[in-house]
Amino acid sequence: MIDALPATSYHDPDLFARETERVFRRAWWLVGIEAVLAEPGRYSACQLLRWPVVVVRDRGGELRAFYNICRHRAGPLVEPGDGRCRDFVCRYHAWRYALDGELLRTPGIDPGELGEFPDLGLVPLRVAAWNGLVFVCVDDSAPGLIEWLGDIVDIAARFDPVAAMQFDGEAQKDAAANWKTYADNSCEGYHVGMVHRALGSSLERETVRLETRERGNFVGFDVDYTGAGADTSRAGKGYWIYKYPGLLLHFADYAFNAESVIPLAPARLRLRRWFFSHPDKARAHGVDRATIQPNSEKVMDEDIGICEAVQRNLESGAYPGGRLSPRQEPGTVFFQRLVRADLGDALEAPAEDEQRG
Numbered sequence: 001m002i003d004a005l006p007a008t009s010y011h012d013p014d015l016f017a018r019e020t021e022r023v024f025r026r027a028w029w030l031v032g033i034e035a036v037l038a039e040p041g042r043y044s045a046c047q048l049l050r051w052p053v054v055v056v057r058d059r060g061g062e063l064r065a066f067y068n069i070c071r072h073r074a075g076p077l078v079e080p081g082d083g084r085c086r087d088f089v090c091r092y093h094a095w096r097y098a099l100d101g102e103l104l105r106t107p108g109i110d111p112g113e114l115g116e117f118p119d120l121g122l123v124p125l126r127v128a129a130w131n132g133l134v135f136v137c138v139d140d141s142a143p144g145l146i147e148w149l150g151d152i153v154d155i156a157a158r159f160d161p162v163a164a165m166q167f168d169g170e171a172q173k174d175a176a177a178n179w180k181t182y183a184d185n186s187c188e189g190y191h192v193g194m195v196h197r198a199l200g201s202s203l204e205r206e207t208v209r210l211e212t213r214e215r216g217n218f219v220g221f222d223v224d225y226t227g228a229g230a231d232t233s234r235a236g237k238g239y240w241i242y243k244y245p246g247l248l249l250h251f252a253d254y255a256f257n258a259e260s261v262i263p264l265a266p267a268r269l270r271l272r273r274w275f276f277s278h279p280d281k282a283r284a285h286g287v288d289r290a291t292i293q294p295n296s297e298k299v300m301d302e303d304i305g306i307c308e309a310v311q312r313n314l315e316s317g318a319y320p321g322g323r324l325s326p327r328q329e330p331g332t333v334f335f336q337r338l339v340r341a342d343l344g345d346a347l348e349a350p351a352e353d354e355q356r357g
Contacts, residue, residue, distance in 0.1 A: 001323035005336050009347055010178040010314040016266040018346045023245050023339075024049050026142040028128070028135040028149075030247055030260035031055055032082075033274050035167045037063065037134060041084045041099065045077075046272075048136065049263055054078055054088075055127055055134055058099040065127035065136045070095050071103065071120045088122070097122050132162030132276075133258055150216020152249065155239055159251040165276040168289070171297050173271045175304045177311040179246060179263040180339060182271075185307055186242045186261075187219045187331035212334040218243040219331035236285050242331065244338045248273075254281035255292055259300075267311055271300060 009015055032044035032055055043056040045068050052068035054077060068077050075092025078085065087104060088097040096105040101122035106114060114120060126137040128145040130153070135145055146153060175182065185191060189208060207224035221240040236253040243249065246261035259273040275293045282289045313319050324333050340347060 001325060002333055004322040004324050005180065005339060006321060006347060007314045007319050009339075009343075010181055010311065011266050013266050015343070015346060016263070018343060019263070020049060022346075023342050024263065025139045026137070027245050028137045028142075028145050029262065030133055030258060030272075031065075031136050032134040033162075033167065033258075034129055034132045034134060035162075036082050039084075041086060042082070043078060043085060044082050044134070045080050047080060047262075047264070047270075048138075051138055052076065052080075053125065053136055055136065056085075056088075056099050060100075062100075063127050063129060063134065064100060065125040066101055066122040067125065069123070070097075071122065072106070077122075131156055133274075148216070149243070150218070151213045152216050152218060152241060152243060155220065155241070156249075156251065158239070159253070159256065160278055160281070162256060162276050165256060165278045168275040168277055169293055170275070171271075171273045171293065171300065173297075173300060173304060174264075175269050175271065175308060176267055177269060177304070177307040178267055178314075179261055179269050180335075181307045181311050181314065182261055182269060182303070183242060183244075183246070183335055184332050185303055185310075186248060187335045188329045189221065190325075190328045191306065210331055212331060216243065217338055219334055221331075242335070244335060250296075254278050254285050254287055255289075257292075257296060267315065271304075273297075273300065 029048055031046055031048060031053060036042060036044055037055060037057045040057050040059045040061065043054055045052070045054040047053075053065060054068040055063065055065045058064050069075075070077060070090035070092060072090065072093055072095050075090045077088040077090055077097070087099065089095070094107045095103065098104055101124055103120045126140065128135055130145055130149065137145075142148070189210065209222040211220045211222070212218075213220060219242045223238045223240065224236075238250065238252040240251075241247075241249040246263065248259035248261065250257045255275070255277040257273055257275045259271055262270045262272070264270055273296070275296065277289045277292055279289060282292075324336070326333050
């Protein structure tokens with residue numbers, strides 16, 4: 001057995017601040033899909049950790065990303081969500097920006113007062129698309145998206161691309177849990193029979209092959225489904241991925257979904273999942289496409305429920321620390337090793353923090 005991360009690491013605000021700088025800044029974050037951003041002027045805005053972000057398709061067809069912050073006095077450009085605009089207009093003082101970030105107008109202020117307009121354009125972010133998914137990164141020195149994804153690119157090639165599927169919808173859910181609490185759970189199948197009864201009855205456990213990949217830092221589940229389980233939205237072969245620090249990808253012969261796990265605070269996170277399916281292949285597998293998203297959301301809700309309960313116990317001061325089984329929980333062992341590698345001595349909790357309840 002292997003020592004688990006200390007309980008304080010799941011709720012300490014100082015450690016969360018270190019995670020933001022050492023882990024989150026250098027990651028690529030899934031913030032939208034190309035299907036929503038297909039036309040010039042289409043945008044997606046969201047809160048990414050502490051950073052408000054907007055991604056847009058400009059007039060030349062290029063994807064661009066910016067902080068959703070006006071250069072005048074930090075007003076917001078657009079509300080969170082998807083939309084369409086001709087230009088960005090600050091909701092505070094109506095400063096206007098082109099879709100490429102150029103400052104166009106400053107109502108009531110003579111341009112001569114401002115100096116050079118280019119110096120007051122929107123602050124850009126790195127943005128890249130892969131397999132119909134749109135990612136941003138706030139660190140200019142971090143590896144590119146394809147390098148960051150690693151072996152995931154080759155695994156995805158075994159399945160139909162998103163471009164061959166139909167976009168079915170998005171689900172967004174907030175959870176009162178630390179991002180690592182959710183990841184610990186997502187990286188193992190040990191809990192499935194207890195927490196996900198319908199999913200467990202559909203999964204042929206003896207055919208699941210769990211693997212960990214250093215090239216891309218992810219846990220992979222190579223799975224087969226029976227046709228006789230309670231969850232009739234699953235059939236054929238699939239491959240599930242938890243990519244460090246916060247990306248889930250679920251490939252199937254007839255469908256695909258992607259989930260972004262966005263930490264918002266030490267004990268709060270936001271889940272955004274996008275669903276795609278292939279009508280003909282789903283029919284060939286005997287899968288009712290209308291059940292895919294509801295059944296997936298049920299699993300998400302079950303995961304949130306158990307993770308919130310675990311989070312409360314981690315914060316109680318009554319949990320002295322746990323042990324992980326390399327045989328039953330190799331994915332969680334791998335995930336926590338990645339956390340330790342990034343945070344190092346920042347994980348060492350003061351003894352007084354480990355209080356008994």
